[in-house]
Amino acid sequence: MARYHIETYGCTSNRGESREIERRLRDAGHRKVEGAGAADVAILNTCTVVEKTERNMLRRAEELADETADLYVTGCMALAQGDEFGDVDAEVLHWDDVPQAITNGECPTPTPDAEPILDGVIGILPIARGCMSNCSYCITKHATGRVDSPPVAENVEKARALVHAGAKEIRITGQDTGVYGWDDGERKLPELLDRICTEIDGDFRVRVGMANPGGVHGIREELASVFAEHEELYNFLHAPVQSGSDDVLEHMRRQHRVEQYVEIVETFDDYLDEWTLATDFIVGYPTETDANHEMSMALLRETRPEKINVTRFSKRPGTDAADLKGLGGTLKKERSKAMSELKREVVAEAYESMVGTERDVLVTEEGTGDSVKCYDGAYRQIIVQNADEHGLEPGDFATVEVTGHQTMYAFGDPV
Numbered sequence: 496m497a498r499y500h501i502e503t504y505g506c507t508s509n510r511g512e513s514r515e516i517e518r519r520l521r522d523a524g525h526r527k528v529e530g531a532g533a534a535d536v537a538i539l540n541t542c543t544v545v546e547k548t549e550r551n552m553l554r555r556a557e558e559l560a561d562e563t564a565d566l567y568v569t570g571c572m573a574l575a576q577g578d579e580f581g582d583v584d585a586e587v588l589h590w591d592d593v594p595q596a597i598t599n600g601e602c603p604t605p606t607p608d609a610e611p612i613l614d615g616v617i618g619i620l621p622i623a624r625g626c627m628s629n630c631s632y633c634i635t636k637h638a639t640g641r642v643d644s645p646p647v648a649e650n651v652e653k654a655r656a657l658v659h660a661g662a663k664e665i666r667i668t669g670q671d672t673g674v675y676g677w678d679d680g681e682r683k684l685p686e687l688l689d690r691i692c693t694e695i696d697g698d699f700r701v702r703v704g705m706a707n708p709g710g711v712h713g714i715r716e717e718l719a720s721v722f723a724e725h726e727e728l729y730n731f732l733h734a735p736v737q738s739g740s741d742d743v744l745e746h747m748r749r750q751h752r753v754e755q756y757v758e759i760v761e762t763f764d765d766y767l768d769e770w771t772l773a774t775d776f777i778v779g780y781p782t783e784t785d786a787n788h789e790m791s792m793a794l795l796r797e798t799r800p801e802k803i804n805v806t807r808f809s810k811r812p813g814t815d816a817a818d819l820k821g822l823g824g825t826l827k828k829e830r831s832k833a834m835s836e837l838k839r840e841v842v843a844e845a846y847e848s849m850v851g852t853e854r855d856v857l858v859t860e861e862g863t864g865d866s867v868k869c870y871d872g873a874y875r876q877i878i879v880q881n882a883d884e885h886g887l888e889p890g891d892f893a894t895v896e897v898t899g900h901q902t903m904y905a906f907g908d909p910v
Contacts (some may be wrong), residue, residue, distance in 0.1 A: 497525045497597055497809065498564065504865075505553065509570050512590040513540045514567075514655055519594035519697035525658075529760035531562035535809060536597055540590065543572035553579060560584040564824055565807055567593050571863065577902055581750070584828055585642055586805065586835055591905050595775075596804050613652045613851035615860055616890040617742070618662030620880035622650050622687065626671040630705060631748045632777070632808065632816040636657045644676045647687050651694060656774025656863070658697045663890045664870075665701045666858055672703055673710025673734075685717040698892060700857050702874060705733045708759055709750030715759045719766035731874035732800070735758060739794030740787035743780055747816075753794060754786045760798045771873045773802035779827030780880050788830050801845040801875070803838045807831045839902050846900035849875065853910055858882075858891045869895065876904040 499520055504515040509777060516538065517527065531537040538558045541552045552572050560566045566585040573580065577587040589873060612619040625642040654665055654756055667688075676683025684706070692703060712716065712733055722728050736756045738744050763770055777790055795803070807827045810817040856869035856877055867882040867889065877895060879887055887893060887909065895907030 497535040499536050500531045501538040503540040507542050513686050536564050536565040537563040539568045540805045541570035556583045574747045585872035587905035613669050616663040618657030618665045621668050623669045623675050627674045633809040642678050651690050653697045668704040671707045673706030675724045682714045685721045688721050692727040707736045708756045711756040715762040719763050729874040733773040737777045739791035743787050746782045752835045769873050771802040774800045775804040778831045779822050805834050843902045845904050849897045878909040
């Protein structure tokens with residue numbers, strides 16, 4: 496697992512975000528170290544109050560980029576003025592995306608138990624543990640083992656309990672939600688989602704967590720049909736492709752190929768008028784050639800996912816990929832920078848297309864200052880400022896007009 500160094504500047508909100516980043520990194524087995532020079536990755540949580548502060552943030556980012564292999568920049572300046580870091584060798588991310596970016600393409604972190612968690616109005620529902628994959632780079636498999644799926648009825652009751660406890664958004668999680676039920680010889684994710692939406696009373700939304708393309712491909716028609724039928728489901732799918740090259744996917748021991756990933760995207764395009772595709776790319780896998788990297792860039796352009804995690808490959812002890820000769824930090828950084836620039840272009844285009852439209856949203860949590868974070872039906876984030884003035888708080892449903900955007904989210908005013 497990775498050694499990380501984190502620095503936080505600014506207000507209490509930034510410090511709270513950093514604590515959450517650290518909690519998730521610790522849960523994933525990553526280890527904190529003092530000083531960027533001793534770290535595999537550094538995290539800079541930025542402030543942007545006055546011009547002097549901005550200059551200090553840029554200078555510190557440049558220093559950290561020289562001291563460590565990978566740098567992730569988040570916080571207020573990163574989100575409001577991300578382009579200012581264009582000349583810095585760093586990934587600019589929303590703080591909530593930082594832990595995922597550091598996981599090296601591995602499965603989500605196993606929870607200490609399989610019980611639901613209520614966090615504000617967000618209910619976390621782990622539907623299974625383990626996965627069916629054997630990826631060459633992933634250490635999580637050693638901790639979780641094969642998939643172990645509780646019955647559908649049991650998970651439905653857990654979801655019902657979350658809603659009755661006040662959850663307005665249920666996040667379906669697991670190491671790989673797409674293979675839920677495979678240990679019993681059945682593919683049960685579509686059934687589970689359908690029953691949650693039809694058997695539980697109340698106003699709520701459901702987000703499906705990471706589902707590898709290898710598991711989704713065989714149920715893509717049924718799954719897309721369930722999404723199209725139920726407005727409770729966010730039209731959102733996180734299917735990490737990891738590479739646009741079949742050769743690299745084979746070396747990674749991924750259970751899908753590029754064509755299957757594309758077929759999943761095409762199927763959801765057929766069933767849904769508007770939806771969000773999220774995916775992950777690992778840049779700089781030891782066997783990745785320049786041509787392989789260009790294939791990944793081409794796949795990103797073709798499928799245009801609106802949420803993209805770009806991770807530079809790093810070796811995890813005990814994995815087969817750790818024995819391979821690496822490509823070198825400079826080459827990985829160059830490829831990562833190129834893909835991250837394309838990512839920002841693709842994501843900004845998606846959010847720009849929303850400006851001037853009206854969206855039905857769910858308010859999920861408080862934002863910075865007097866703002867709230869909301870999500871529309873395709874799980875696109877919309878920030879509403881002056882929330883007290885509008886009488887909005889987490890758990891509320893509202894209609895907003897999108898008035899502007901930053902690269903990774905939009906701004907809206909209640910209608």
